[in-house]
Amino acid sequence: MATDEQADAAAPIGPLDGAVIPRYAGLPTFARLPRREDVPRFDVAVLGVPFDSGVSYRPGARFGPAHIRQSSRLLRPYNPALEVSPFGVQQVVDAGDLAVNPFDIGQAIGQIEAGARELSAQAKLLVLGGDHTIALPVLRAMHAMHGEIAVLHFDAHLDTWDTYFGEPYTHGTPFRRASEEGLLDREHCLHIGIRGPLYNPADLTDSFDLGFATVHCVELETLGVAGVIERMRARLGDRPVYVSVDIDVLDPAYAPGTGTPEAGGMTSRELLAVLRGLMGANIVSADIVEVSPAYDHAEITGIAAAHVGFELLSVLALSPRAGDPAVLDAVPELAVEVATVVPDVTAGRVER
Ligand code: MN
Ligand code: MN
16 A cells, blocks of 8 residues: 555646746746656646648747747636646646657658657647647557547638648648548547638538538537537547647637637637536547737737646546546536536635
8 A cells, every 4th residue: 555655756746836936937838837857757748849831821830839838827726617636636747849840741740740659658648739730640649549539620620621732731631631541430520610611512521521520610509518519429429539629719809819710710618618528538639729829919819728728638637547447428418517517616715
């Protein structure tokens, strides 16, 4: 049996205490978590991938990881909606940034895949992009570990197009490439938040043929958050899920700092609630991409991305561990309940 001292030594090291070191002071790791080098082992690694050479419109997502980290300083350690301390029940670290070639997309994809493979052998990943090109090499690493992956993709855009200017590896094509490479579980992938003009009607049927069902953004009006969660959980089942959040799934009012904004998007409140509905799902890793700080104002987009990261870390904390029994049967209903619950603020002070 472990002594109390040993148990303490094994307890995760959390963020810096905001009452001791002001939140605006010090180096900006994600949520002011320890760096990879600071702990002997870790369960989840936040990994920056500053790469935006795959964009088709506004550039600048290479500065996304640094911006999200800066905007994450105010995150506190307890999640009252999910009743979990995501930094307390798992060791989360900031693993810094991958150094990738900005001039050679093929080489960059190889570097990202190698970095994701190395790190995912030790931990689950929360990847901070970068443009959406980076999801392909991360999915290759996920497939190597888990087999076919159910991708849960939040985005205004399908990202299942074939080529741009004849180029196959861009931020609009990662999920077509992933499907072609056999990385996806084609019965269980889902887009949420799709909206805006397409090139032609075949874009949607192509996307379905590549493995993706779709919850269109406008369906939030009729389904509501709880209905979207039900459809999401039904589609994902108990498969290994990779969650990819393109921040442009949010309306430009909630995320102006992005490369290809589309009107009519989700509110940040809706997105965070739907993410909470993943509680208990078998999430293997996740990303947040397309934050382009040059177009941001007052950290609006950065703060949204930081909170998306916090919810993703929370549902990772509530995912079944490797070797654990299968996902609870009751979880989809429970997830809907939890996503729509209002925390009881009279139950006691949570944290400063
Ligand atoms: Mn997009
Ligand atoms: Mn995208």
